[in-house]
Amino acid sequence: MPRILSIWLPQLPLDRLTRQGDTRLSGAFAVIAEEGNAWRLVHANDAALAAGVKAGQSLADARAICPDLLTEPSDPVREDLLLRALWRWADGLSPRVALDPPDGLLLDITGCAHLFGGEVEMGHEALTRLSDLQIQTQIGIADTKGAAQALARFGAREVSVAQPGQTADALAALPVAALALPDKMVSELARAGLTTIGHLYQQKSAELARRFGLRLTRQLGAASGVEPDPVTPKAADPTYAARMTLPEPIGFLEDLENVLQRLAAQICGRLENDQRGARRFQLTVRCVDTGDHHMGIGFARPCSDPEAVLRQFSHPLSKLEIEYGADWFRLSAEHIEPIRLKQGSFGEDAKRADQRLILIETLGNRLGFDHIRIFHPRDNHVPEHEFEQIEAAGASPVWQAAPRPRPIRLFTPPEFAQVEQPGRPPLNFKWRRMSFTTDRAHGPERITPRWYREDDPRTRDYWRVQTQEGRRLWLLTYPGDETEDWYVAGEFP
Template identity: 40%
Template sequence: MFDGIQRRVVSIWFPRLASDRVLRMRPLEGPFALTLTQSNTNRIYCLNTAAERLGLSAGMPFSDARAFCPDLQSRPADPLADRRFQHALRRWAVRYCPWVGLEDHDGLVLDITGTAHLFGGEATLLMDMRQRLSRAGITARIGLGDSRGAAWALAHHGEGSAPIGAALEALQDLPVTALRLEEKTVTALGRLGLRTINDLASAARAPLTRRFGPSLLMRLDQALGQQPEQITPLKDPPHYGVRMTLPEPIGIKSDVMEGTSRLLTQLCEKLKARETGARILSLTLRRVDQDSQQVELRLARPMRDASRILPLFERGIGDVDAGYGIDQMRLEAVQVEPMAVQQISHVSAGHKDQLDDLITRIGTRIGLENVQRFLAADSHIPERSYQIAAAAFSTPDSAWSTIRPRPLHIFPPNPLMGTHAAPTPPKRFRWRRMSFSTARASGPERIAPEWWLEAGGWHTGVRDYWCVETRQGRRLWLFFTPQSPSWYVQGEFA
């Protein structure tokens, strides 16, 4: 009871949440199922009405389902996408009441106490829910009761409403599984002849407590409203957006930059309060003719320093067509990332900040993904000793470290001409139509292949690498293959 008002709870169950999500985007006719690999077996995860009518059920092996129904269409399940879809439905349900929580992985629970009259009563509210979900192509079963347990039982086993203060009358004919009990408890109750909620409510409580523990009767009391059960609503994600409505339209670049500066100051305060930084910022400028211009800024690192971010907007704002003037400005952090708390020190990190700002400036022109850097890779194979990654989305974890020196330029192996089959470097050889004479040579460094990897490199034999200084001034990286005596050059030192 809340100030004399009887508590009322709605439970919405989506029995085909996963398949409805997929079919809403790509409608199909006929039997359809989503599959998921469980215990090394591909099983049915969720299916539509047409597949259920043919006798298929969730949990059965997919091979058996195809044997029963050769026309069955299937796709792999995506539980993470289903979870996001459930969260989207939760946000939609906030239109009925502020207290909305998740129920398992396929349902919602709403505390509509004191809000039903805003929709014309409980019956009208439930009808509106059903109609909206049906138009969206989502199968739903809805229960209403004085408690969360009663609403869940009616949604899963009755789909109806329990009158105020009459939970037992509405639930008495439902099976004991409607009390959210474990399967082994339901089986044990069936052996005792307790198959309905009314049978359980009429039985002596002391023997049941001794045999099944307090959880059985607690579930019964929760369904009948005699034990409280809270609904924990999820918090909406923080919104990182600020807006400014101007009394007079502006169009000069300096005025727009000043307005952006004020918005950035407010937005960075929000980011700092949550220890986050912006990676993508979107500035929307609304003109007096109701048309909008957008300036998007993609940052190389999460940032929340207004003084550093503001100059990065200058180029984009300079390309804006203000028309007859801009009367509203809106700045939003489209993508944010957590930022670690930094220790205040007299040592400045200005050089790193300047590099990030430079990457951002270049990235606004050619795209952040096109500004790349070399990163060290954990491999002794020359072809795999480095990798190329976007500078804005990668950080050098450690310095390059090798036991032996590596050439500045590494290229695919080129065979040497005019060499002998001896394992020591040749005194004279030809490479790229040039003749060379060996002055000094150091080595060998034997490198074996990474046979456990499939892509790149070589897979059989070994290579003996030598650093060769020629009399012509070139320092080359040569290797010899003992298994098939030949000489190759693969790199050149600076």
């Protein structure tokens, strides 16, 4: 018989802020989230609850009830990170841990409880450990996942245990909402007079299914162990990081590079064993006098080569100013991606692609990856929107040829040309303090921007103008305008 322990973290967003040392939590405080068009309270602390505020209220109502209420928008990403950290932490209780998002963990504790002196003791142990971490918890232990979750969320005590084989009895007193049913079904059940799970036992399951749907009977069956509902544990993502502490501080560049080489070899070895690579590496150097210095490098593709890590770090390391030496180092790999094994650098093309990526990395790490770009086609006919520049790192270059003759230089916004002798296009004009005389012109090419999207919806007439001075310019005018202004939109080769 499996035994499942469910950890419920009812106030996870508040606990996260408490752990950060947020002083606002001493008064009435709530975490809010935007639902539809309204801000609603998601979690409120004890002081706020005592003032009459409830979770689920709109922010305006809550402010009216409790004018001193302080709020903070919820941050699902950080909350998820905290939950994932706890997922790794739960390894200490049981080797089989599953996430139960957004606010819970499920542990398969079959055969583990005796190590803590029993199930109740194990529950209290987990509770103590979590309260040391300033996290509020409720724990339920039962034969099935559904029952453990129900006991954790609706149990009377902090640690509610259903003895083996007595799951149904333990659940009987709990309200039907404990079966994780939708609110609508709960109210329908209440209208039929079925408020506790015990009431459901007295009904025929066929009747229940006919009236409330199969979902209700399935949940009930899963909670009472009639239908299988196993915990599928998944190990937390491994962290690829290594640190080194030295008895004496070091300061020479070659010593630093030796340390980095050892750390990189260790991390890259692990990455390579798992057939993974990292897109970013973060190095922290703790100096004895000036504290932590953080350095980061990026790669254009997942990398597990310690030589490449060293090469890219050589520039930031050489910039590091160390006076009294550093004695603590940590290198961590981030943005882990699987590496597809391919025959490396065998053909000429693969070698060239490698060299190209290495160059992108070298340039990107100094100039910033957003400054190394490639062209990417866009589905648009307006000249300046036919393409865009995207980051070269991580993008695969594609280009679809557009069929139009276009200048090789395009000026956005177009540059004003002063008309000396009018005409269509002007016979004589000045641009960039140079005088031009039109020799031949070809046009107009009329382009109407997409009026529903573009900022400038004016129709444009473009002319290809060969000037007597030699330059081939792309002149632009807006035919609807009162002023017949001319602009230079581009230059042909």
